[in-house]
Amino acid sequence: MDDHALDFNHLCSFESFRSTWNFYGYDGTVEDVIKEDFARIKGITYLDHAGTTLYPESLIKGFLQDMCSNIYGNPHSNNPSSRLTHDTVERARYRVLQHFNTSPEEYTVIFTSGSTAALKLVAESFPWKAPTAEELGSQFCYLTDNHTSVVGIRAVASASGAVVLPILPEEEHPADFVPISFYKMFGFPTGLGALLVRNSAAEILRKAYFGGGTAAAYLAGEDYYVPRPAASGRFEDGTISFLDIIALHHCFETLQRLTGGMDRIQLHTFGLARYTYMLLSSLRHSNGRPVAQIYSSTEYDDPATQGAILNFSLLNSQGSFVGYSQVDKLASLFNIQVRTGCFCNTGACQLYLGISNQEVKSNLEAGHVCGDNVDLIEGRPTGSVRISFGYMSTFSDCQNFLKFIVDCFVQGPVKVGKENVERLRSTIPSNTQQPFPHLTNGQPNCERREEEGNLSPAAKVTSPGVPAVTPGKRSVGSPGTLANIFLYPIKSCAALEVSSWPLGPLGLLYDRLWMVVNMNGVCLSQKQEPRLCLIRPQIHLATKELSLQAPGMDPVFVPLEGSSEKDLTVQVCQSKVCGDRVQTLDCGERVAAWLSEFLGKPCRLIRQSPNFTRDMKKGRGKVPGESPVSLSLVNEAQYLMINKASIKLLLEHINQRQGSDNHQHSDEQQLIDRFRANLVIWGKEPFEEDDWMNIMIGDTPFKVAGPCGRCQMIGVDQSTGARSQQPLQSLSACRNGKVTFGLYLIHQLPENEADTPTLSIGSPVIPQVSNCSSKAN
Incomplete structure (x- = not known):
């Protein structure tokens, strides 16, 4: 093992981390928090806290005890149980304002079904005006990297004639409206959000609809309606989700008890993100090429300007991008949970990935939509990988993630960029009041990486010594035999x-x-x-x-x-x-x-x-x-077929990557088992089946319904239940980035057929080949 590998092993240790960070673990209690409140995540590395954080057991137990000990009635009534509900809800409003360092004198809390509903409330209640000769009218200005739910306000604004302006962030102003999602903060309850409204701006909001509880007075036989004076009373239509709101009291109490407050959470989580950023940005393949392309406008020097989130793409040793779908599937095999895609933020995705407006439209025409697994188009990423830390995250999460990256994506032996070693070993000041001096941020990483030439064009991925399948050089259409029949x-x-x-x-x-x-x-x-x-x-x-x-x-x-x-x-x-x-x-x-x-x-x-x-x-x-x-309860089609010749080639790739040819015969059957096919045929060439349109097996005709896209399930050893990164990792290399293996088949029984068709092993397999040339593997 060379010095660079030793550097990584040392730098990825807890001792190395603690030598550079003095604000980890809430005075050493984080392990106790995990043991007592998050035992259910044992063996799981959860890194999607920006999607939703995890709720502690003591929160649920406290809330359950509350529900079992008290009677909470409808707050619109006046009986004792209803008054208890009303008073508890009002206490929750105050706790929300207190958490955001404000008071009822400045802001009002309007409870909604979520942060998107809060934004929609503003969109539909704001008095948008079109510009006229006498006045400018309304302007809706949103940041180009705003969430989808913010950008969506423009549809309402522009329909009312308001001017819509996408802008870049320059300086911040006190917000008139602040949407909140509570499950993002606490993990529980879901389906509850809020809108903080600056009291001075509340009077400009108007709405046509009024529901139960919002009226001070109205007439059924005349168009007469007077809203309640408070903003919360005017906009909380119907009965609020009062039991969920009551749960907020337990949320705030539990968070404070476990961590000591948001300042300590900020330092704890930022430290993990900072260390992961520094190590990931330093990783190199054995040929010196970087392993990751990180998307960030900061150098992770100050928690006031950078949250506990890391967004990146991975690169192979030739400098080509690794699709985020492949990263996600392999991560699942190691019980590592991340998020991939564009995260409902098309603007930021375009900015950092360099995707033009026209390319977004072209990608849609090619079939790529938000949330699918089309992760690379012409070698360029359509999204990225995101990891995010929460208050119960530990250094083990950081360590497990980094070791996963090295084990699955680094062409070894791993190296650490020398220019970053000293920074990785630097000690952060121990002054917890102002631990970070003001630093001038440098050039965004995405620009600097391009200057270093790391965004090289896409290259075909092959394992050393094993050729990739080349389209147009196959002997297709030759008869084979049916080797195995499996049902599940x-x-x-x-x-x-x-x-x-x-x-x-x-x-x-x-x-x-x-x-x-x-x-x-x-x-x-x-x-x-x-x-x-x-x-x-x-x-x-x-x-x-x-x-x-x-x-x-x-x-x-x-x-x-x-x-x-x-x-x-x-x-x-x-x-x-x-x-x-x-x-x-x-x-x-x-x-x-x-x-x-x-x-x-x-x-x-x-x-x-x-x-x-x-x-x-x-x-x-x-x-x-x-x-x-x-169909039965299958995923896509009636039958799944694989080719033993393709299995053999894939096995060569796996053995080459593992550096061993031992037990190849038994491994072949194990590999067949992992792909869970109904029909295993003996073909003459690897992946010749890619060009088949129809197949005759014995006397039974089958129609090809398309290729089978593989997921992390093929990483499960079917004889033991153990997980591994193979064969998914080698399949991507063998198929030049694709993770398809096998064909879906369909067969329709003739209505007038008297005898039930039967398949038998040894039956001849005769394919009909497509007239079109195969696409690249």
């Missing part, structure tokens, strides 16, 4: 391998007709519960039973139709699969208890209702005029 009776549980199997109207007979759901009826997958792969279902056609087996458990049996409790009425319930609402039947208490015991949490087994039809989504191989393709 229970979604996300183990496979059932068969030598022959009948086809049904939804796919392989009994394939993914059942799924495991949590106590809220939400489908569980190996992404959340990798131990699902240890549950091995068996189909017993003779006895018409489904059996479940798992390590340390006696088998349990469920009828292939209906519930295991013959005396009980089968419960019909609604669930969702890939956004589709499906009707299901509960399989009973006995199997629910079995699953709950094995997985260690309340779970149930449900079956797709035989009377329910779920159609495949549009655009997935469907031809206009043909009858709809029906």
